[in-house]
Structures are given as structure tokens and as C-alpha cells.
Amino acid sequence: MKMKYSGYKGKILRINLTTKKTSTMEITDEFARKYLGGNGFSARFIFDMVDPRIDAFDPTNVVSMMTGPFQGINIPTAGKYHMATKSPLTNGFFDSISGGHMGAEIKYAGYDGFLITGRSDKPVYIFVDDDNVEIRSAEKIWGRLTSETQEMIKEEIGDPKICVSAIGPAGENRVRYACVITEYRAAGRGGVGAVMGSKNLKAVAVRGSGTNEVADPEKFEEWMKWFNEEVKKVPALASGLPTYGTPVLVSSINNMFGAMGTRNHQTEFFEGWEGISGETLKKNYWDKDTACPACPIACSKVFSDKSGKWKGAISEGPEYETIYSLGSMCGISDAGAVIKADSLCDEYGLDTVSYGVVVAFMMECYQRRLISKKMTDGVEFKFGNDDAMVGFVEKTAKRIGFGDLMAEGTLRAARIIGGNSERFAIQVKGLEIPGHSARALRGMALGYATATRGGSHHDPRPTGEYAGASDRKAVEGKAAWVIGTMQMTTIGDSLVNCHFLERLLGFTLTQKYVDMINPVTGFGYTYNELVDVAERILDLERAFNVRTGIRRKDDTLPRRFLEEPIPEGPSKGMHTDEATLNRMLDEFYELKGWDKRTGIPTKEKLLRMGLEDVAVVLEKL
Amino acid sequence: MKMKYSGYKGKILRINLTTKKTSTMEITDEFARKYLGGNGFSARFIFDMVDPRIDAFDPTNVVSMMTGPFQGINIPTAGKYHMATKSPLTNGFFDSISGGHMGAEIKYAGYDGFLITGRSDKPVYIFVDDDNVEIRSAEKIWGRLTSETQEMIKEEIGDPKICVSAIGPAGENRVRYACVITEYRAAGRGGVGAVMGSKNLKAVAVRGSGTNEVADPEKFEEWMKWFNEEVKKVPALASGLPTYGTPVLVSSINNMFGAMGTRNHQTEFFEGWEGISGETLKKNYWDKDTACPACPIACSKVFSDKSGKWKGAISEGPEYETIYSLGSMCGISDAGAVIKADSLCDEYGLDTVSYGVVVAFMMECYQRRLISKKMTDGVEFKFGNDDAMVGFVEKTAKRIGFGDLMAEGTLRAARIIGGNSERFAIQVKGLEIPGHSARALRGMALGYATATRGGSHHDPRPTGEYAGASDRKAVEGKAAWVIGTMQMTTIGDSLVNCHFLERLLGFTLTQKYVDMINPVTGFGYTYNELVDVAERILDLERAFNVRTGIRRKDDTLPRRFLEEPIPEGPSKGMHTDEATLNRMLDEFYELKGWDKRTGIPTKEKLLRMGLEDVAVVLEKL
Numbered sequence A, B: 001m002k003m004k005y006s007g008y009k010g011k012i013l014r015i016n017l018t019t020k021k022t023s024t025m026e027i028t029d030e031f032a033r034k035y036l037g038g039n040g041f042s043a044r045f046i047f048d049m050v051d052p053r054i055d056a057f058d059p060t061n062v063v064s065m066m067t068g069p070f071q072g073i074n075i076p077t078a079g080k081y082h083m084a085t086k087s088p089l090t091n092g093f094f095d096s097i098s099g100g101h102m103g104a105e106i107k108y109a110g111y112d113g114f115l116i117t118g119r120s121d122k123p124v125y126i127f128v129d130d131d132n133v134e135i136r137s138a139e140k141i142w143g144r145l146t147s148e149t150q151e152m153i154k155e156e157i158g159d160p161k162i163c164v165s166a167i168g169p170a171g172e173n174r175v176r177y178a179c180v181i182t183e184y185r186a187a188g189r190g191g192v193g194a195v196m197g198s199k200n201l202k203a204v205a206v207r208g209s210g211t212n213e214v215a216d217p218e219k220f221e222e223w224m225k226w227f228n229e230e231v232k233k234v235p236a237l238a239s240g241l242p243t244y245g246t247p248v249l250v251s252s253i254n255n256m257f258g259a260m261g262t263r264n265h266q267t268e269f270f271e272g273w274e275g276i277s278g279e280t281l282k283k284n285y286w287d288k289d290t291a292c293p294a295c296p297i298a299c300s301k302v303f304s305d306k307s308g309k310w311k312g313a314i315s316e317g318p319e320y321e322t323i324y325s326l327g328s329m330c331g332i333s334d335a336g337a338v339i340k341a342d343s344l345c346d347e348y349g350l351d352t353v354s355y356g357v358v359v360a361f362m363m364e365c366y367q368r369r370l371i372s373k374k375m376t377d378g379v380e381f382k383f384g385n386d387d388a389m390v391g392f393v394e395k396t397a398k399r400i401g402f403g404d405l406m407a408e409g410t411l412r413a414a415r416i417i418g419g420n421s422e423r424f425a426i427q428v429k430g431l432e433i434p435g436h437s438a439r440a441l442r443g444m445a446l447g448y449a450t451a452t453r454g455g456s457h458h459d460p461r462p463t464g465e466y467a468g469a470s471d472r473k474a475v476e477g478k479a480a481w482v483i484g485t486m487q488m489t490t491i492g493d494s495l496v497n498c499h500f501l502e503r504l505l506g507f508t509l510t511q512k513y514v515d516m517i518n519p520v521t522g523f524g525y526t527y528n529e530l531v532d533v534a535e536r537i538l539d540l541e542r543a544f545n546v547r548t549g550i551r552r553k554d555d556t557l558p559r560r561f562l563e564e565p566i567p568e569g570p571s572k573g574m575h576t577d578e579a580t581l582n583r584m585l586d587e588f589y590e591l592k593g594w595d596k597r598t599g600i601p602t603k604e605k606l607l608r609m610g611l612e613d614v615a616v617v618l619e620k621l
Helices: A029-035 A038-049 A102-108 A146-155 A191-200 A216-234 A235-244 A246-256 A279-283 A320-330 A333-349 A352-365 A386-397 A409-417 A440-449 A480-494 A499-507 A513-522 A527-547 A559-563 A576-591 A603-608 A612-619 B029-035 B037-050 B102-108 B146-157 B191-197 B215-235 B236-242 B247-254 B280-287 B320-330 B335-349 B354-366 B385-398 B410-417 B442-450 B463-467 B477-497 B499-505 B509-523 B528-549 B559-563 B579-590 B603-608 B612-619
Strands: A011-016 A021-027 A063-066 A080-086 A093-099 A111-116 A123-130 A132-137 A163-166 A178-181 A185-188 A203-205 A286-290 A302-303 A314-315 B010-018 B019-026 B063-066 B082-087 B094-097 B112-116 B124-129 B132-137 B161-166 B180-181 B185-187 B202-206 B286-290 B301-306 B315-316
Touching: A011 A132, A021 A499, A021 B191, A029 A038, A029 A527, A038 A080, A038 A111, A038 A480, A038 A527, A063 A093, A080 A102, A080 A185, A080 A191, A080 A513, A080 B037, A093 A178, A093 A527, A102 A163, A102 A203, A102 B354, A111 A123, A111 A203, A146 A163, A146 A203, A146 A286, A146 A333, A178 B019, A178 B037, A185 B191, A185 B477, A191 B161, A203 B132, A216 A235, A216 A320, A216 A499, A216 A513, A216 B612, A235 A246, A235 A279, A235 A499, A246 A279, A246 A320, A279 A286, A279 A302, A279 A333, A302 A333, A302 A513, A314 A333, A314 B315, A320 A333, A320 A352, A320 A386, A320 B063, A333 A386, A352 A409, A352 B509, A440 A576, A440 B037, A480 A499, A480 A513, A480 A527, A480 A576, A499 A513, A513 A527, A527 A603, A527 A612, A527 B124, A559 A576, A559 B410, A603 A612, B010 B132, B037 B063, B037 B082, B037 B094, B037 B112, B037 B477, B037 B528, B037 B559, B063 B185, B063 B191, B082 B102, B082 B112, B082 B185, B082 B191, B094 B528, B102 B202, B102 B410, B112 B124, B124 B146, B146 B161, B146 B202, B146 B335, B146 B603, B180 B191, B215 B236, B215 B499, B236 B247, B236 B280, B236 B499, B247 B280, B280 B286, B280 B301, B280 B335, B301 B335, B315 B335, B335 B354, B335 B385, B354 B410, B442 B463, B442 B477, B442 B579, B477 B509, B477 B528, B509 B528, B528 B579, B528 B603, B528 B612, B559 B579, B603 B612
Parallel strands: A011 A111, A123 A203, B010 B112, B124 B202
Antiparallel strands: A011 A021, A063 A080, A063 A111, A080 A093, A093 A185, A123 A132, A163 A178, A163 A203, A178 A185, A286 A302, A302 A314, B010 B019, B063 B082, B063 B112, B082 B094, B094 B185, B124 B132, B161 B180, B161 B202, B180 B185, B286 B301, B301 B315
């Protein structure tokens, strides 16, 4: 069916790995306008298709692989695709976007996305070649690293340019924070890779011969011109990120803000910051720049250790979050070790943030004598021990020895280890917290506590607080600010777009997003309608989570953050205590139209969002 | 600490398989009186220790292995032990009792039970030898059948009399309805074996040198005398069960009641009943009688196929439920095939009820062309094909080919297969329904719909309706009747006692239970206090389930039962439609003190039950 709006193919491919049946499902104009794409599509499909009470490895769980209207039209910062599932880490709705030209290929093949369910009895990969969909044996590539896997599939298909998204051994072994790798980019965090592994699905390979169109080519051209000029005026996009990549953040976050989690957040100033700063990486480790398709910012870098202890280690990355998790969090100041572990995490298919925070957590358990060498397979889990940090990537991915516990993530590990260790498990709702301080940035405190995904910096955004667009110490008005950043990321994740656009379009959801979307889709959105799209998607996500048991009681932070102020540095004394968090939460629910006592979206709000059917489901709770 | 009350050791052994640490925890007199043992102890421990949102294979899930006050004192019908966990089939609280002298051994070793958490990185078994607790390697026995496993452990320990509870390949492979086998007895239904498997725990072996005492030996002696005399006066206990075992039920349930699920409940009269009746089994297949420790009823039989197609097949069993699930449900009238599959299920560690109902479900899917030979590994899944039914035991246990889907149970399989097959998935809350008709017995309709465990005949009981103690067609007063049977089973499961006592003590909770408990424990319970114990435990179970998302909406039956009356036979035309079920549900919640709209226990009820802390937790929902 030809759609009225542009940017869509009007078709979702459904694949049942148990029955091996495939079918297609239509996307209507109304649906597209209401849910936009990527994040919004997945939230709706997963709410409708997944029983919230199942475990993430249940064969009826769904892996959603989606695009938005922006893929395949060469718009900068949209060289991405989107994945979603019920997460084995948080048990809630989870989505992740990843770089790579997978998004464009899905569009070119004639789809807006794939919904994969069931479980194959043997390892397989899916090959989508326009209308031709094959479920092929992956028995020979099971067990392989992600780069080998991509290579072997390209070779088997006989097309070196085909796009492959693959899991590594971590996904196969259901490590709860296993990711999906496309080229060197990860759909990370909540364990989409583990869900693929539970389905015996090693990879998805896609090749398309079609195109994707925009509604108003002239207006779109205008917008592109505007973008290309404006991007040069923003220092971070014009110079900071292109020169150093995201590691540029290390020196400012550590030295200006004193907000770089160190030794499992026992402090937030890392004395060894210079060894892992963007400047050091650029000077001593840089090989070349790379970029997502069509992106002028080119924040990706290839770094290698040229003469250090980890000589020969080479990685596309590490990003700032990885430097935080594998570096300062573990008390490690040798960039070579971080590069080595980063590349191993990519190859084994582990999320670097969660992995690093797990290592840091175990190091603090070791420091406090809650665990001993007897349990850690004889390895000294001391802060700064880069051999432990690097060495356990493979063991975690393969669940060997102590790696089996590490594969479960901090929350589950804390509950096993006991001794009050949950107090310093740096996670919210099971997801490990990345490198933007919940203590130094008030918005991140409220944002982590309430985010659909848990401890994620892609629900609320820290960027505006760093830039001073919102006072990072303020309590008043913070709920509205956080909601605005969440609306922005939700729209971005539905367009399947990079969040760095925020520096150009405003740090929250602005009219500029509307101006960018309308020429592509022809929706003719008003600003208010776009806000409603964002709120509708966020309410759907919350509704799914509510059905898994999530309530206000779960919208909280690690006890350490609530009770221990930052002990030193530029943010010394800062944190958000329980009373302050509760004040902000009250305001947050009030503004969202969620019940203050329970944190459940009210019927009125759901009806206002056009989610009558969701209201009916929640009424039965 | 010496306890005031008798029947308890006052001590629970805790074993963390991750950290390999063991510790003990005290049981107070107050706790024992409030929760009684077995079922009650497990409900409290699991409510306190297990996050309801985790998946059942999360290492923080708990396997509870418990006794009640009756183990180890040679009281008839208490030669049992109790297991509980969060179920991978229902996602809710689940408990199961099994025959065998494990219960007595746990007491003799000095404990009231074990709480096992964490996950070993390698296969292990636990050996409890009084105070000496070892976690031993099970690498050599991993993969073995349950009888081999028990033998190998006995040999390794060098004690042929040691009691071993073990899982088979089904548990290792996390088949969602894997059971735990002790001798030839199963802790079945909800997948406790799969949770053991997820912990890499192959078995638990126990040997104790102590005793268990009763409070008032004289009164206890009196009771025993009364029991031994009375038991002779009840025909079922004095003759029917001792002669034929539970298969005696086949002819009456099929011919008198027309209530024997046949061909996946497309009808409830099996024309081939004679081939699988108790009389036929006794006449042509019987080898010998066996009994649980100290039991005069001796309902267990060893049967073998002496000259049929399955010549050589031998099994302790099959029980009535197994004859229903593997026999009439699959349209199979050859007792030899049932014996063969029963013995394989025991050896591979599969629950026979769930397995048979899964096979029957697949046969109906095949009949309706929802699945084809392409999916079933080339096997014709026609009703009556005993080769398919027998052949897929091993494949299911090992998750080979189509067995991988069968390992997920009917509900999940229906959701994968689609095509409205969930309509005839014979399950409630994920648990397959056993052989007591939800259509012919009104109490079972309401009971299955509301039971903690889902489709279980050990929550509500059919016996009183068969016996005419409650009119099986009545709607009025049925809620009170069902609640009474559930109170009785809850007390029975807390004493860890066989439900056949019901024929002697009344088909519902009566003063006779009080008279039996007080001489052993010294509680001096009144009848009302015992009812409160039962209600307290049932409310705790419901509270756990509520926290996993269970609500009134989940208290229902398969659509087939609600919409299709029984088409033939003595109960032709009978069923409970949705309106009638709703009427009974309203009354049920009212009597329970549960909120009618949601099915959540009210605060008032919880406070009356002394569950203030549970009320606080539920208030945050």
C-alpha cells in the first residue's frame, strides 16, 4: 500500500524463528504519524506482542529491529538503526540505537523494520535480500567473535558490502548485558544481544536495492544547507568532537565538574585522568578518524597502543563512557588497557559500560573483603589491576569461573554477594550507570531514577547541564527540564538519530526538531503534536514497565548516591538526598500526568495521548 | 536454640552456590506457629528473599527444600518433602511435594529445611551429612538420567542408603516443567528441576543421624491408633488405592463422570479407556506394590509391559494423572506406551502431566494444520501416535529439534504457533491442567482459575466433588467450598503430608486436622487459628504473585472450557461460562478478603492475618 507520508516503506517484516515462517505487516499513515518510527514503533509493538510477565529469554520475547523516517536519505547523524526487546537486565522495555548503515539497508530492502520472535532449535542467521528472506544455518559461525562473524557471513553470501549485525560469545551465553555489533558499532546496554542469543540467532544480514524518499525535497535541501552551516558554529561539533571524539569530555568532566566516577564512585575525581584524556589519546594513541554514514562530525576514532604495556591493542573507540567505566571506575589510568578491553568487549559482544561498572563493583567488594581470591579464580581484584579488568572480558563472555557471576550484572551480583553490597551497586533498575554523575548533575539524579531504561544517559541527557542551559544544582524546575530532555531523546530514538544533534537543535525538545521532521515526512506536525508523540511513546514504555511491576518505589538511586556526598573536588559536598529526590519525583509525576503515589500513568493522561487501549489494560492492574 | 514446640529442629541451612558459603538461620517458635512448615515456610522465605520481577533462572532465585513438623516421626502419609521456587512456567510462587524419605533425612540431619541460592560456575551436587555440608563436583554425572545419578552419588559417598534428590537432562536443559526425582518420586509440575539446572545443581544428597520428636507421645499414640482403625473403614484407602493405585480412578472418572480429558479436551469421554484402566493395569501389567515410608495405603505400583508393543517397559507408576495426560489426552489406549513414556519422563526428569498435555496440544495443532511435518522433524503428530508421544520425551528433555519448543510448555508454544491456538492450550497461568475436569466439576473451574500455582489439582481438590460432599454442578456456595479445599491443601503442604488424608479427615479443612497437629507440635491450635494459618500462607502466595503482575484478569480458564460445553457422555452439556465464572469469582474474592476489581488481598485482610509488612509492600504497588 502506498503511503501518504514519506520516509516509510509501509511494511514490517515478521520472522518466527521457531516455525521458520515469515510474513509482512502493513504500517498505516496514522500509525506512522502517531509513533514516528524506531523507539515509538518498538514501544507499540512490544507493548502489544510481549507478555510483560515473561522472562527475557522466553521464546515469545520479541527482538525489534527498526528504522525511522530518516534512514536511507543521507541526512547527517541518522546513519543508525534501532533495536528493542524486553531486557534481561532490567526486565523492562529496552531500546538501543547503534551506528552503521544497517538502518539504510533495511529501508532499501523495502521495510521499516523487523520483528523477530520464537527460537530456532539450531544456531541460525537471517538474510534479508529485498523480498527474499532466508533463515540460514549459523552452526559454523557459532562461537565466533563479532568481526569474524561479519566476515564469514559476507564471504558466504559473496558480498563484502552487505550489512551484518551480529552477536559475540557474550550474546550466545546470555550475558545479561551482551550487545549487538554492526561493523564496530554497538547496540548496547540492556542485553539485546543476550535475547538474540537466547533465540539461537547469531546475526542479521541485510541488503536492499531500493531507496527512501523525502516528502519535500526542496525544503529538505534548505534544511541540509542550514544544518551544514550551523554545525560549523558549534565548537563541540565543529572542533571538539571531530578532533578528539567523545574522550574530549574526560578533562572537563573530571577537572571542571569533578564528576567522573572513580573507583566505583568512592570519589568523582580521578587523579590519573591525564593517562586516559582525549588529549593524551589524540597525541599518543590516535590512528585515524571514522564516521557513521553521511555524518560530518566524524566523532569516531581508531586508537592503538603503540609502545605501552598493551602494545598492539587497537580499537575503534574507546568512547568517553568506556573510558569512565574501564578506566576511572576501575582506577586504571593506562589508556592502552582501556583500548585493549574495549576491543575485546566489541569482539566478544559485551556492553563496555556495564562490564566496566561490574569490574569496579567487584573491585570494591574485594576491597571490603566481601569476596576473596578463592571466589575470583585466584585473581587479585584490586583497583588499578588492569590484568583483571582486561582478562575477565573473555571469561565473562563465556561465563567461565567468576565470569559467570560477572555476566549477571551488578544488581544480581550484589544480591548474591550480600553484605550490604547493593548499597554501592552503581545501577538503577538493574542497568549500570554511565559516566555522568548522578551527584554532580541534579537532572541526571532525577533522570536516572525515572528513566524507562534505568541507569541510562540516553533517556535524560546531561549535555544541557554541562553547558549551563539548566543549572546543575537547581531543584526547582528540574522535573520540567528532565522531561524535556527525555522527550527529545525519545523523538531522536524514533527518528533513529544521533543525540549530538541536541547541541544544534537545543538541549531539549524544540521547534527545530519539528522543522527537521516535516520536510522529510510531510506530517506537518505542530510543536505540540510532536510533544504528544514523545509523551505517548514514553507513556507506552512506562505502561509496559508498570505491567512488569515497576512503580514509584523503583524510581530511585543507589544508596551511595542518596547518602554519601561527593567527598572531594569541584563538586565536593554535592548529592541528591532522598527527601530532595522525592520532591523532584512529586513534581515529575505531576507534570507527566502519572499518579504520584504509584507512578502509574493516569487514565486521563493516557486518553489524552490517544492510548485508550492502554488505559483499559492498566485499569485491570 | 531449644524450641518450645516440637516437630522442629529450629534451624534452616542456607547455601549460596555462587560464593560457596553456607550458614544457618534460626526458626523461632513464633515463626513455626505462624507458618507451620513446608508450604508456609517457603511462602514466607520466597516472599522475603526473591525479587518477584526476576526471571526464574536468575541466580538470585531460591530453591527451597523444606519439611514440616511431621517428617521423621513415622506418621503415616508424611513420608514426603517439599520444594518451592519462583516457577519458570508460571513466573509465580510454586511449590511441590514429593514422596521419598528425604523429608525425614533433613530432620535427622538437624534442619527444618534448606534455602539454596546463587549459581555454581560448574555442575555440583550438595551433600549434607549432619553438620558437615559439602558442595561437590557433579561434572561426571552431568547429563545422566535420574536413576544413574542417584546410584553414582550413593556409590561416590559409599552409602547405598543415602537419600538423593536429583534432576535429569530436562532440568539441566531448563525445560520449563522439569521435575526433581527422589527414588521414583517426583517434585513435579512447575519446573523446580529447571531452576536447579539453572543453578548447575544436579542433586542434593542428605544423611542425618538425629531424630525428630513429638510434643505429646501419649496423645500421638492415641491418634495413630485412631488413624489405623479409621483407615480400614474408608473403601478407597482400605481397598481401591491399595489394590489398583490411583489408576482406579480411570473407569469412574471416564464412565461415571464423563470427565476424562480426551484428545486435548476435544471431548471428555475416552472410548479406549479400558486399555489404560486400573483394572487392566492390575490384571495385565502389575508387578508389585510399593509405598512411601510409613504409609499403610501403599498406593504405588510397579507396572511393566509383558507382551505388548512396548514389551520390557517398566515403571513405578503411572499414576492416574499420567494415564490422563499420556493416555486419553493423546488418544492412546495402550498402557504399555504410557508405562514406557512414564518411565522415560522419570529418568529424564520431566513432569508427566505437563509433558502429556504439551504432546496433546501439538497433536491438535497438527490436526488443525497449524503445524506440519516440516516443523515436527518429520514426525506425524496424529492423535494416537504413541511413537511420537514416547519418542519426544528424550528430545524434549534435551531440547532437540521440535523438542525445543515442546520444552517451553503449552502457553508459550501457543504464542509462538499463533493461529488462535491459545484457545485450546489446556493451561492456567502457564501450568498445564491435570485430569480433573474444569467442565464437569464446578469447583475445579473456580479452583484452577484462582489457584496460586495455576492449573493444579493440589490447590483446590476434586475429591469431595467426586464423592458428592459438594454438588459438582452447584454454583451457589461453591466459592466457600473451594476455599475450604485450598485451606486444607495448604495445611497439608505445610505439614508436608499426602492429600489422601482428606478422605479420612474430611474433604475440606476440619477440626480433625487440628487434632492431628496438636499432639505433634504442642501448639494447642484452635480450629480458627489453623484456618488463619492457611489463609495467611495463601495470602502470602497471592501477594508474591500480585507483585509479579497477577491480577483478577489472570484468574481465568482456557477459552475452550469457557465456551465449549462437553460434547458427549455423562457430563454432556456441562461447562462454566464466563458469566458464571465471574459470579463465582466475585464471591471468592469477597470471602477471601481480596479486592474484587483487582484480586489483590486487601489491607484489612493482611492485617488480620498478621502480615503488616506484606500490606506495606502491596501498598506501594
